[in-house]
Amino acid sequence: MKTQRDKIQAFSPDSDIAVLKISGLRTCLKTRKGRLYPVDGVDLEVPRGQIVGLVGESGCGKSMMANSIMGLLPQGGMIEEGSVTFCGQDFLRYSPEQRRQLYGDRITLIFQEPMSSLNPVIRVGKQVTEVLMLHKQMSREEAKHQVIEMFRSVGIPEPERRFSCYPHELSGGLRQRIMISAAMICQPDLLIADEPTTALDVTIEAQILQLMRKLQQEAGTSVLLITHDLGVVAEVCDLVYVMYAGKIVEAADVYELFRNPTHPYTRGLLGSLPNRNIGKRLQSIPGTVPMLAEMPQGCRFAPRCPHAAQACIEQVPAMTEVSQGHLVRCPLIPKEV
Amino acid sequence: MNRTVKNESYFMSVWNEFRKNRAAVMGMSILFAIIVVAIFADFLAPYDPIEQVYADALQGPSTAHWFGTDEFGRDIFSRVLYGARVSLLVGVVSVAIACVIGSLLGASAGYFGGGYDAVVMRCMDVLLAIPSLLLNLSIVSALGKSVFNMMLAVGVSNIPRYCRIMRASVLQIKNAEYVDAARITGASHMLIIIRHIIPNCLAPIIVQATLSVGSAIIACAGLSFLGVGVPAPTPEWGAMLSNGKDFLRHNAYITIFPGLAIMLTVLSLNLMGDGLRDAFDPKLRR
Amino acid sequence: MVKYILKRFIALIPVLLGVTLIIFTLLYFTPGDPALAILSDEAATPEAIAQIHEELGLDDPFWVQYANYVWDLLHGDLGVSYLNKRPVTELLLERLPKTMTLACVSAGLAIVLGITFGVIAAVNHNSIFDNLCMLFALGGVSMPHFWQGLLLMLLFGVKLGWLPISGYGTLAQLILPALTIGYGCMAIIARMTRSSMLEVINQDYINFAHAKGQKKFIIITRHALHNALIPIITTIALQFGILLGGSVITESIFAIPGVGKLMVDSIRGSNYPVVQGGVLMIAFIYCVTNLLVDIIYAFIDPRIKTSLSNGR
Numbered sequence: 001m002k003t004q005r006d007k008i009q010a011f012s013p014d015s016d017i018a019v020l021k022i023s024g025l026r027t028c029l030k031t032r033k034g035r036l037y038p039v040d041g042v043d044l045e046v047p048r049g050q051i052v053g054l055v056g057e058s059g060c061g062k063s064m065m066a067n068s069i070m071g072l073l074p075q076g077g078m079i080e081e082g083s084v085t086f087c088g089q090d091f092l093r094y095s096p097e098q099r100r101q102l103y104g105d106r107i108t109l110i111f112q113e114p115m116s117s118l119n120p121v122i123r124v125g126k127q128v129t130e131v132l133m134l135h136k137q138m139s140r141e142e143a144k145h146q147v148i149e150m151f152r153s154v155g156i157p158e159p160e161r162r163f164s165c166y167p168h169e170l171s172g173g174l175r176q177r178i179m180i181s182a183a184m185i186c187q188p189d190l191l192i193a194d195e196p197t198t199a200l201d202v203t204i205e206a207q208i209l210q211l212m213r214k215l216q217q218e219a220g221t222s223v224l225l226i227t228h229d230l231g232v233v234a235e236v237c238d239l240v241y242v243m244y245a246g247k248i249v250e251a252a253d254v255y256e257l258f259r260n261p262t263h264p265y266t267r268g269l270l271g272s273l274p275n276r277n278i279g280k281r282l283q284s285i286p287g288t289v290p291m292l293a294e295m296p297q298g299c300r301f302a303p304r305c306p307h308a309a310q311a312c313i314e315q316v317p318a319m320t321e322v323s324q325g326h327l328v329r330c331p332l333i334p335k336e337v
Numbered sequence: 338m339n340r341t342v343k344n345e346s347y348f349m350s351v352w353n354e355f356r357k358n359r360a361a362v363m364g365m366s367i368l369f370a371i372i373v374v375a376i377f378a379d380f381l382a383p384y385d386p387i388e389q390v391y392a393d394a395l396q397g398p399s400t401a402h403w404f405g406t407d408e409f410g411r412d413i414f415s416r417v418l419y420g421a422r423v424s425l426l427v428g429v430v431s432v433a434i435a436c437v438i439g440s441l442l443g444a445s446a447g448y449f450g451g452g453y454d455a456v457v458m459r460c461m462d463v464l465l466a467i468p469s470l471l472l473n474l475s476i477v478s479a480l481g482k483s484v485f486n487m488m489l490a491v492g493v494s495n496i497p498r499y500c501r502i503m504r505a506s507v508l509q510i511k512n513a514e515y516v517d518a519a520r521i522t523g524a525s526h527m528l529i530i531i532r533h534i535i536p537n538c539l540a541p542i543i544v545q546a547t548l549s550v551g552s553a554i555i556a557c558a559g560l561s562f563l564g565v566g567v568p569a570p571t572p573e574w575g576a577m578l579s580n581g582k583d584f585l586r587h588n589a590y591i592t593i594f595p596g597l598a599i600m601l602t603v604l605s606l607n608l609m610g611d612g613l614r615d616a617f618d619p620k621l622r623r
Numbered sequence: 624m625v626k627y628i629l630k631r632f633i634a635l636i637p638v639l640l641g642v643t644l645i646i647f648t649l650l651y652f653t654p655g656d657p658a659l660a661i662l663s664d665e666a667a668t669p670e671a672i673a674q675i676h677e678e679l680g681l682d683d684p685f686w687v688q689y690a691n692y693v694w695d696l697l698h699g700d701l702g703v704s705y706l707n708k709r710p711v712t713e714l715l716l717e718r719l720p721k722t723m724t725l726a727c728v729s730a731g732l733a734i735v736l737g738i739t740f741g742v743i744a745a746v747n748h749n750s751i752f753d754n755l756c757m758l759f760a761l762g763g764v765s766m767p768h769f770w771q772g773l774l775l776m777l778l779f780g781v782k783l784g785w786l787p788i789s790g791y792g793t794l795a796q797l798i799l800p801a802l803t804i805g806y807g808c809m810a811i812i813a814r815m816t817r818s819s820m821l822e823v824i825n826q827d828y829i830n831f832a833h834a835k836g837q838k839k840f841i842i843i844t845r846h847a848l849h850n851a852l853i854p855i856i857t858t859i860a861l862q863f864g865i866l867l868g869g870s871v872i873t874e875s876i877f878a879i880p881g882v883g884k885l886m887v888d889s890i891r892g893s894n895y896p897v898v899q900g901g902v903l904m905i906a907f908i909y910c911v912t913n914l915l916v917d918i919i920y921a922f923i924d925p926r927i928k929t930s931l932s933n934g935r
Contacts, residue, residue, distance in 0.1 A: 475902055479652055585777055
């Protein structure tokens with residue numbers, strides 16, 4: 001493990017450099033209806049050792065962003081503009097082979113569905129040892145030993161026995177732990193977790209979040225946590241980005257955001273959160289995220305915004321800093337809404 | 338599979354989906370042309386397909402005989418045109434036999450279930466256990482050589498496919514709410530099967546039928562090729578191939594053209610069948 | 624597991640009994656007196672005919688004859704050939720290796736090439752290669768294999784003179800018949816493999832394997848193909864019946880002295896015991912193959928094994 005840490009230090013000597021820095025990322029999806037942009041000019045930064053939340057409704061382009069970074073875009077999808085720097089290196093310039101070597105080792109991913117993310121015909125232990133044998137050139141025996149240790153530390157009971165189980169023999173929570181093992185066993189610099197707890201029961205959700213937090217701190221991993229659930233964000237994140245219809249609409253650290261939500265969309269999201277509004281009637285945001293093919297001209301949230309003014313329909317808003325490190329994309333800011 | 342909405346717009350959307358598929362439309366056009374040829378063979382064929390003109394025997398393709406002549410001096414082009422009649426007829430009729438019997442058996446087995454279902458399905462297992470060509474051969478040799486017996490044989494060996502499709506579809510929609518509703522309002526079994534279940538199973542049956550007309554044509558040609566199908570001198574593609582194989586060395590054209598005709602017909606049916614399958618089930622489109 | 628295999632074997636018995644019943648019935652009602660087929664024209668005196676009827680029990684009621692047939696069958700006795708009085712079992716067994724060799728070689732060819740083409744087409748979905756593969760496969764499902772056999776014969780045997788066009792014994796003699804039978808099956812397997820792979824490739828676990836940084840080749844061969852194989856195996860099992868049936872025509876074309884050719888000759892010569900025996904034997908082989916495939920299934924898909932050991 002020691003050597004591994006050293007390698008990373010050599011790779012990015014300055015630990016102040018953000019692990020992941022995305023600027024102006026635009027992902028294009030060629031379909032029969034023409035080009036669509038599920039991710040349209042996203043700027044985002046994940047500082048070393050922090051957990052960054054990316055929040056938005058389903059269909060806002062969060063997952064598409066994760067897939068852009070992981071090279072998992074569907075057929076017809078491609079990154080059209082923007083840059084992705086990983087530990088100070090221009091990631092998009094890498095050859096596919098160079099990127100493949102980073103995936104699973106230094107950048108990893110956890111999916112939403114623990115049910116479908118493990119290969120049903122391969123024993124779960126093998127699905128994790130695979131990572132070690134691939135990136136750490138370990139022998140099968142060494143890898144197995146380390147995987148069983150990992151299973152133990154992620155709280156899988158009877159890890160030796162579970163090692164040779166097939167996914168269908170395990171519960172959803174256990175499968176998610178297996179996935180986390182696979183994602184964290186190389187102690188990556190960056191973990192992208194795409195709705196890691198959505199498919200789980202609430203009690204298991206809390207355990208899994210705790211586990212992620214623990215592993216993240218032990219390994220010094222930075223996490224980009226993609227979720228639609230502000231409750232999850234409040235629980236584990238340091239920074240939050242709110243995404244709407246392919247664009248970031250608000251970014252702040254987690255305390256600032258919850259104390260002082262500024263974008264009407266963020267406020268709407270907070271208003272629909274149950275435990276923040278005890279005794280109050282839950283507010284929902286009217287309408288749905290606009291279809292990709294029919295994006296509004298100006299502010300994309302304008303059609304659903306309770307405060308929408310003429311300016312919102314006409315001009316495309318830019319990000320404005322309302323206070324230190326708190327950015328908002330709303331035409332009515334800094335004017336009070 | 339569970340399409341409860343049965344209206345014109347459903348079939349229109351299938352048709353629109355089908356129309357967009359160039360390969361399928363091409364298949365349909367070729368098939369249409371072959372049907373026209375089969376119907377109007379009397380007018381289109383330049384020679385009598387059966388009349389033997391020994392003076393013209395074994396001539397290669399020329400302007401007088403486009404596809405050449407066989408060992409009896411019969412014009413191969415004319416025989417290929419007339420052959421379309423026999424092939425399409427046996428293909429369609431044998432599939433119709435299989436489709437009607439198979440669907441009824443399958444629908445009733447799925448609908449009633451229980452012992453009846455078990456007996457029917459075991460019978461299908463037995464039919465499936467015999468490779469179809471062997472079953473066809475046995476049936477034809479038992480009943481005697483004739484076009485009808487051949488169609489019957491090929492039809493019987495195709496029954497299990499329809500039976501299984503139909504049974505599976507019926508089992509799937511048997512418990513759908515609208516069928517329950519019909520049962521509660523006192524509809525008879527027959528009425529429920531005819532009114533509600535069969536229309537909902539149409540899509541997979543139509544696709545299967547289109548594809549299996551092609552394989553039925555090949556099966557019949559195979560029987561004729563072995564000399565137990567269409568009796569001579571009726572022009573039939575498989576029999577023509579069988580004839581031609583003795584002259585392969587010097588008169589290969591005798592085997593090439595009837596074979597091409599079979600391939601073109603089956604190809605058009607396959608293209609159409611694939612297109613229909615994609616059109617009926619757009620989510621499988623790739 | 625053992626219990627399951629046993630259960631499947633027992634389930635085979637009624638099916639095979641059904642096959643015997645169908646085949647026996649069909650040939651029972653076949654017009655023509657077997658005695659006339661056995662005796663030469665001048666020997667066919669009424670006494671001789673009556674004697675043969677007596678010997679073969681041809682005047683017994685249908686059910687008695689059927690029961691006798693099944694009884695003999697259980698002792699491995701399929702009757703004697705009308706043509707040369709040799710036991711049918713013996714005739715079939717001496718030809719069976721040839722037919723099985725041909726069927727297995729073609730099956731091997733069809734499986735290896737079919738899966739390879741299907742996988743390559745799926746991985747390069749919508750590319751020129753995909754289209755070429757699928758065109759090639761479409762040809763395979765649209766061409767009658769006996770015609771294609773004749774074309775192969777014409778091209779490689781007659782025109783180019785590279786390969787022998789008939790007989791059995793050398794590897795060279797096996798190539799054309801194996802291609803003839805195998806092409807159609809290859810085409811079907813390739814189409815099935817392609818669509819099955821396309822379905823699997825979009826699954827989360829394949830994306831997860833990519834995210835683990837696994838090499839593309841390994842993802843396709845180990846992660847994707849293994850899952851895609853499950854429906855392909857069924858297709859392959861069904862193809863085996865077509866292969867065995869196909870050997871009947873192909874053996875006649877290429878003059879291979881196997882079971883298929885024997886059966887065609889016997890049908891032409893109204894030699895029914897041989898036909899009966901041949902159909903039964905092939906049906907038996909086909910059923911056993913399908914059973915084997917079901918067992919292979921349990922090994923490929925661990926979910927099935929679990930449900931079996933849970934007592935289902």
